Amino acid sequence: MDIWEMNCFAHTVHEDVSCLFLAPCLANHSCRPNAIWYFTDFSISFRAIADLAAGDEVTISYLEGEELLAATGQRRAKLLQGGKDFHCTCERCSLLLDSSRGVPCHNCLKGRLFLGADQQAKCCFTCGFRLSPMQEALLLDAERTGELLLDTMEGQ
DSSP, X not given: OHHHHHHOEEOSSSTTOEEOOTTGGGOEEOSSOSEEEEEETTEEEEEEXXXXXXXXXXXXXXXXXXXXXXXXXXXXXXXXXXXXXXXXXXXXXXXXXXXXXXXXXXXXXXXXXXXXXXXXXXXXXXXXXOOOHHHHHHHHHHHHHHHHHHHHHTTO
């Protein structure tokens, strides 16, 4: 049953259906995929969403929709560990700057401040403003509160 759960594709039209395909289940995951998968009846197809050269690896995301687009690296890691039982080391997860963790710069009101993988806030790319240690702590606390709310809403 583990092989099925780790390698199946949830059908995009029929909610209670999952399918297992020999070649597609070998596709590697990326949090910045270059292809998407979709169903036509009970056939699966991959479609490129980025330019691919001959010999490029075709990657898909094992996460769907908001899980992939809105999630922080930490949240994606938790979802992948729980759902697919692996630790992601793709390009997006390996970056020092997590682009999903940006907050508006309250100094210039134009730029954004991002939390890095090291949990340190980086300076605003527009004005160079840097958060104080107290402001960083408040930002991390707010993020943790948001994660707890999401976990509660998802029943985890």
